[in-house]
Amino acid sequence: MLENREEELTTVRVQDPRVQNEGSWNSYVDYKIFLHTNSKAFTAKTSCVRRRYREFVWLRRQLQKNAGLVPVPELPGKSTFFVGSTDEFIEKRRQGLQQFLEKVVQNVVLLSDSRLHLFLQSQLSVPEIEACVQGQGSQTVTEAILHYAMSNCGWVREEESRPALLPGGDLHGSCAGLGSPQGPSCLETFPYWSDFGMDDTHSDSPDEPAEPLGGRREMQ
Numbered sequence: 001m002l003e004n005r006e007e008e009l010t011t012v013r014v015q016d017p018r019v020q021n022e023g024s025w026n027s028y029v030d031y032k033i034f035l036h037t038n039s040k041a042f043t044a045k046t047s048c049v050r051r052r053y054r055e056f057v058w059l060r061r062q063l064q065k066n067a068g069l070v071p072v073p074e075l076p077g078k079s080t081f082f083v084g085s086t087d088e089f090i091e092k093r094r095q096g097l098q099q100f101l102e103k104v105v106q107n108v109v110l111l112s113d114s115r116l117h118l119f120l121q122s123q124l125s126v127p128e129i130e131a132c133v134q135g136q137g138s139q140t141v142t143e144a145i146l147h148y149a150m151s152n153c154g155w156v157r158e159e160e161s162r163p164a165l166l167p168g169g170d171l172h173g174s175c176a177g178l179g180s181p182q183g184p185s186c187l188e189t190f191p192y193w194s195d196f197g198m199d200d201t202h203s204d205s206p207d208e209p210a211e212p213l214g215g216r217r218e219m220q
Contacts, residue, residue: 003069010037010105012120014098017090020052027050029090031097035120039110043142044149047121055119058126062115063104072110073103116140122148 016032032050037045055077076096101120104110118129122144131137132144139147178216 006038007057008039010035010039010042011100012101012105014101031094033101033120042121043117043145044121047149049120049123051119052095053097056201058099059115061109061120063113066113067109069109070109073100075100117141118144121145142219
């Protein structure tokens, strides 16, 4: 007897790059990450967060540490002397970050890493992610994701006062600022991802001083 099993699909989009702290010496660009899935690998079926490039660098480093011999997709590289406009550079980076995540979420080994799930489905900072994974936070991995999903559920009102830096595939608005609870209908609870062997006892924090945007300085 054939079982009618639904195909598991995961859609991830990196879009809506925005300059934060514009005009300041520590300005940087972050990106909206929208994820929608029916996969049981994920705790929340829809999520929306904002992350900056250096957080992607941290994530890839951690994935490689825990993946052993499994290759981890490459990130778009830093370019100190990029030839072209700032907008072109950011758009090229956005495309590279999306390609990176599209490959990562299709890899079952990488999907077993708790840090990936907190990166994609919570707005915890890097130190907070590390504390949560190592059992030093106030919540488990699953609890942190569900708490964010219950308060935000991946659907956030568009910030009309802050236009996007670049046009990008427009699925939803910005994720900066939480609110708009949608109830638990989009949530399902699955086993704690912190149960997968995470034996790192230190944190590779990406919080070194930021470079300003513009000119020929390296973009973070």
